[in-house]
Amino acid sequence: xxxxxxxxxxxxxxxxxxxxxxxxxxxxxxxxxxxxxxxxxxxxxxxxxxxxxxxxxxxxxxxxxxxxxxxxxxxxxxxxxxxxxxxxxxxxxxxxxxxxxxxxxxxxxxxxxxxxxxxxxxxxxxxxxxxxxxxxxxxxxxxxxxxxxxxxxxxxxxxxxxxxxxxxxxxxxxxxxxxxxxxxxxxxxxxxxxxxxxxxxxxxxxxxxxxxxxxxxxxxxxxxxxxxxxxxxxxxxxxxxxxxxxxxxxxxxxxxxxxxxxxxxxxxxxxxxxxxxxxxxxxxxxxxxxxxxxxxx
Amino acid sequence: xxxxxxxxxxxxxxxxxxxxxxxxxxxxxxxxxxxxxxxxxxxxxxxxxxxxxxxxxxxxxxxxxxxxxxxxxxxxxxxxxxxxxxxxxxxxxxxxxxxxxxxxxxxxxxxxxxxxxxxxxxxxxxxxxxxxxxxxxxxxxxxxxxxxxxxxxxxxxxxxxxxxxxxxxxxxxxxxxxxxxxxxxxxxxxxxxxxxxxxxxxxxxxxxxxxxxxxxxxxxxxxxxxxxxxxxxxxxxxxxxxxxxxxxxxxxxxxxxxxxxxxxxxxxxxxxxxxxxxxxxxxxxxxxxxxxxxxxx
Numbered sequence: 273x274x275x276x277x278x279x280x281x282x283x284x285x286x287x288x289x290x291x292x293x294x295x296x297x298x299x300x301x302x303x304x305x306x307x308x309x310x311x312x313x314x315x316x317x318x319x320x321x322x323x324x325x326x327x328x329x330x331x332x333x334x335x336x337x338x339x340x341x342x343x344x345x346x347x348x349x350x351x352x353x354x355x356x357x358x359x360x361x362x363x364x365x366x367x368x369x370x371x372x373x374x375x376x377x378x379x380x381x382x383x384x385x386x387x388x389x390x391x392x393x394x395x396x397x398x399x400x401x402x403x404x405x406x407x408x409x410x411x412x413x414x415x416x417x418x419x420x421x422x423x424x425x426x427x428x429x430x431x432x433x434x435x436x437x438x439x440x441x442x443x444x445x446x447x448x449x450x451x452x453x454x455x456x457x458x459x460x461x462x463x464x465x466x467x468x469x470x471x472x473x474x475x476x477x478x479x480x481x482x483x484x485x486x487x488x489x490x491x492x493x494x495x496x497x498x499x500x501x502x503x504x505x506x507x508x509x510x511x512x513x514x515x516x517x518x519x520x521x522x523x524x525x526x527x528x529x530x531x532x533x534x535x536x537x538x539x540x541x542x543x544x545x546x547x548x549x550x551x552x553x554x555x556x557x558x559x560x561x562x563x564x565x566x567x568x569x
Numbered sequence: 570x571x572x573x574x575x576x577x578x579x580x581x582x583x584x585x586x587x588x589x590x591x592x593x594x595x596x597x598x599x600x601x602x603x604x605x606x607x608x609x610x611x612x613x614x615x616x617x618x619x620x621x622x623x624x625x626x627x628x629x630x631x632x633x634x635x636x637x638x639x640x641x642x643x644x645x646x647x648x649x650x651x652x653x654x655x656x657x658x659x660x661x662x663x664x665x666x667x668x669x670x671x672x673x674x675x676x677x678x679x680x681x682x683x684x685x686x687x688x689x690x691x692x693x694x695x696x697x698x699x700x701x702x703x704x705x706x707x708x709x710x711x712x713x714x715x716x717x718x719x720x721x722x723x724x725x726x727x728x729x730x731x732x733x734x735x736x737x738x739x740x741x742x743x744x745x746x747x748x749x750x751x752x753x754x755x756x757x758x759x760x761x762x763x764x765x766x767x768x769x770x771x772x773x774x775x776x777x778x779x780x781x782x783x784x785x786x787x788x789x790x791x792x793x794x795x796x797x798x799x800x801x802x803x804x805x806x807x808x809x810x811x812x813x814x815x816x817x818x819x820x821x822x823x824x825x826x827x828x829x830x831x832x833x834x835x836x837x838x839x840x841x842x843x844x845x846x847x848x849x850x851x852x853x854x855x856x857x858x859x860x861x862x863x864x865x866x
Contacts, residue, residue, distance in 0.1 A: 312619060351827040414711055417712055419712075420794060422830055423694040424792050425792055425794055427791055430787070430792065431784055433728050434730065447821070490728060495727065495804070496716070496792060497717060497723075498719065499715070524744070525743075528744070529723065530647065546792070
């Protein structure tokens with residue numbers, strides 16, 4: 273038993289990653305668990321953490337979730353289409369088993385926190401983290417804090433102008449051709465008839481993908497003015513996207529944001545995750561640390 | 570002479586409003602000055618304030634401006650198309666005359682601060698203020714602070730999907746058919762051949778205008794999650810826009826933000842300014858107060 277560790281849960285729609293580690297992001301132990309129902313998945317999560325004497329646990333969860341500390345459903349997963357998890361009291365389920373502080377936020381906010389603390393935006397008080405994969409999501413650190421307001425952001429569903437040559441109708445069940453509906457992995461597969469990974473050498477696929485991602489980044493930049501943008505997720509493994517996105521963002525802005533980070537050094541402004549695939553699980557450790565320190569205040 | 574007052578400057582592209590008042594937003598004296606060159610306009614600004622013994626002055630300025638306190642051009646108006654004001658050291662010009670703390674931010678951030686402190690979002694730590702007039706601009710209070718990052722937001726120039734029935738090409742010199750290019754006052758006049766105020770009874774004008782504003786609000790809501798949205802500016806004097814916007818925002822979101830403020834009480838969520846046309850000048854007084862208190866810490 274070692275009491276110097278934090279626990280972290282990255283709760284995704286297909287798998288949970290649970291880890292034990294420290295505030296430097298060093299992982300001592302981790303496990304992957306398939307996302308089934310809470311009755312099947314959660315006991316495995318709890319069994320894993322029972323091997324350790326933890327100081328706190330941080331949860332980065334798929335959403336939508338309730339992060340309003342004054343709400344009676346604070347710590348719940350709320351109106352998710354994954355029915356077994358709808359209205360699930362995630363935070364309470366952990367707190368009932370472990371009498372320690374628990375931090376709770378979205379998976380993408382956790383990833384933004386990880387990148388801002390230990391990753392590609394280390395040392396900055398502002399960072400936008402975007403994942404483009406089976407869906408599109410984003411989290412942000414603004415003026416040193418995870419962005420929240422009425423609720424957490426849902427940036428993957430913003431509207432963007434369609435490319436005039438793109439006849440694909442879009443795949444979002446809510447908004448059809450919002451960003452996620454046009455640019456997430458399933459949209460790529462539906463539009464081109466193959467998975468993105470099988471289309472790596474098709475230039476037109478990535479030109480169009482970069483166009484839509486650049487349109488979204490333009491909105492995020494004009495609205496949030498992040499100090500760095502980190503692009504992760506399965507689709508962004510296609511590294512040829514980065515230079516295309518850099519150029520398209522500059523073309524779309526057309527000199528409007530006359531700031532050196534954008535006009536001269538955009539390669540250092542829009543970057544891959546510094547933590548690779550560990551942004552979310554690392555962010556969970558930082559969420560745990562923040563929960564621990566908040567309780568001690 | 571009375572030393573219990575703050576000074577406030579709302580620096581717009583056509584006029585400057587200068588006021589002297591207190592932190593409750595009570596105005597003791599004010600003046601309007603035409604925006605010409607700094608050489609003509611600024612001495613009038615300075616003469617006005619010289620009548621008072623002020624604690625601090627707050628400036629809400631047209632932009633773009635430099636609000637990065639670590640920058641050598643902090644307090645400057647930067648790359649504005651209004652050439653006489655380009656690279657103008659606004660904050661220094663005031664500080665050189667008055668040896669008191671000076672707060673400096675954008676006109677729309679000042680208005681957001683005014684509405685969050687004393688207006689329609691009073692008591693909330695989060696507020697988005699949007700002006701739709703000769704241009705479109707927005708400022709935001711997020712987690713109790715004016716939003717900033719790499720720079721201040723430039724939300725008026727986001728991209729939005731075009732309405733399929735709108736053939737107007739757009740009026741923005743940078744982006745053609747961005748939000749400002751499609752929905753600001755000059756775009757209304759260019760599209761319909763008359764000023765908005767002369768088109769008050771034309772239902773199709775306001776249906777289209779509400780459509781574009783609702784598309785923009787959807788982006789702002791998904792990205793920033795503000796606790797209240799305040800819509801001001803000349804175009805928003807057409808009060809028939811509000812119910813149209815409420816309905817269109819709900820239609821566009823299609824149930825995606827399942828939050829009572831959006832699904833049930835949107836009339837109390839998207840609202841006109843509580844301070845009428847005084848949001849900006851009131852926000853300047855609050856900027857002054859914050860500058861005063863920061864220096865005293």
